[in-house]
Amino acid sequence: MFDFSQTSIQGIAIHRVGSKARGNELSLSQRLTQISDEEILGILKTYFLQPFRQPEFYSFSHETDLSFNEVYKFAEKLFENPDNLFETSVSIAKHLFQSSNHPNIKDGELYVVLFTHCVVEDELVDAIGIFKSETKDTFIKIYEKQDGFELEQHQGISIRKLDKGCLIFNTEKDFGFKVVAVDNTNANDEARFWKEIFLNIKRREDDFYQTSGYINLCKDFVKDVLYHDGSMDRAEQVTLLNKTRDYFAQTDIFNRDEFEERVIRKPEIVDAFREYKNEYQQELGCDLKDSFTISIDAAKQAKKLFKSVIKLDKNFHLYIHGGRDRVEKGFDRDKGLNYYKLYFDAEG
Structure with a gap:
């Protein structure tokens, strides 16, 4: 979906944005940051683009x-007018500073970067990157001397994790541009300022949105409803998740009626699923369609989200990938314990 192999950094401006709520200051650069070292440019490119x-x-x-x-x-x-990168970066820094009104928002460095040759959904476009580093890591530098080694403690930015960032692609301007964003520092409500207050962006209700939305709906339905009301035992729940995963992996076009017939099947469970879906949409403010093209990228999420395992006390893990008819659950009255009985053709 993204190809940044030929992407290059055309310019970069760095400012320090303090937390306005804490009374810290905004420190603005007077010029663009000049970087001639190709190795440093490569490191920055990875740091900025790898999270997306x-x-x-x-x-x-x-x-x-x-x-x-x-x-x-x-x-x-x-x-x-790309020549206005520095002036624009100052405006962005001031806007970010004015948006930093919550006391839990941290100070950090702001990077405004101009990229060229980004491939997004097979379209070659330029992009603007807005990034913020807040977390400092401690590292040790070792110096070799004539008679041994010396150590010094330093603080710096880990290039393995971007705290906050967004890429604005120069396409579909009339619809608000195509934007991707990350915020890895805080999942609490006060940190939502990056997407909702500073950027003021909303998720596009495209095929990726619909596919990932349905996958999460199914996962939460099993967890919130089936797990608690006992209408399905744990083996049946795992089987339902496996069928959901396979449906999204093997089907091109999602159809709600077909999904309910092929995956959920039981009429009483279908009714519960529809009721839960309505509540789910109202609570999250989303709109999941009855038909859409399944996103391959989003469908891959199901493999990570759906666990084909039943944990039995602290002693056993039972993995079920199919063959629900070969699994029986019962209760041994003499021992006072639950049990699973498995039927199989041959050991692997």
Whole structure:
């Protein structure tokens, strides 16, 4: 979905943005950061772009009109005139500082980067990257002397994990651009400022959105409903998740009626699923369609989310990949214990 192999950094501006709520200051650079070392540029490219692997797209939004979205306006002008990178970066830094009103928002370095030659869904486009590093790691530098070695403690940024970032691709401007975003530092409500307040972006309700939405719906339905009400034993629940995973992996077009008939089957479970889906959509404010093209990238999530395992006390793990008719569950009255009975043709 993304190809950054030929992507290059055309310019970079760095500022330090303090937490306004804590009374810390905004420290602005006076010029672009000049980097001539190709190795450092390669490290930065990996640091900035590696987190963006899934095509989970957002678009800029505003309750009144898109033109009132600050970052959207900055991006629009910068794409029109890339020579204004530094001036635009200052405007973005000031906007981020004004958005940092929660006391839990950390100080950090802001990077505004101009990229060229990004391939997004087979389209070659330029991109603007806005990144923020907040977490500092401690590392040790070792110096060799004539008679031995000396150690020094330093603090710096880990290039293995980007704290916050977004990529704005120069495509579909009239719809708020295509945007991808990450926030790895805090999942609490106060940290939602990066996507909701600073960027003001909303997820696109595309095929990736629909596919991942249904996969999460099915996972939560099993966990929140079937696991608690006892309408299915654990082996049947695992089988249902396996069938869901296989359906999304083997089907091109999702159809709700077909999915319910092939995967869920039992009428009473179908009714419970539909009721849960309505509550799920209202609670999350999402709209899951009855038919859509299944996203291959999103369907791969099911392999990670759906666990084909039943944990029995602390002694056994039972993996079920199919053949539900060869698994029996019962209760031994003499021993006062539950049991599973498995039928098989041959040992592996």
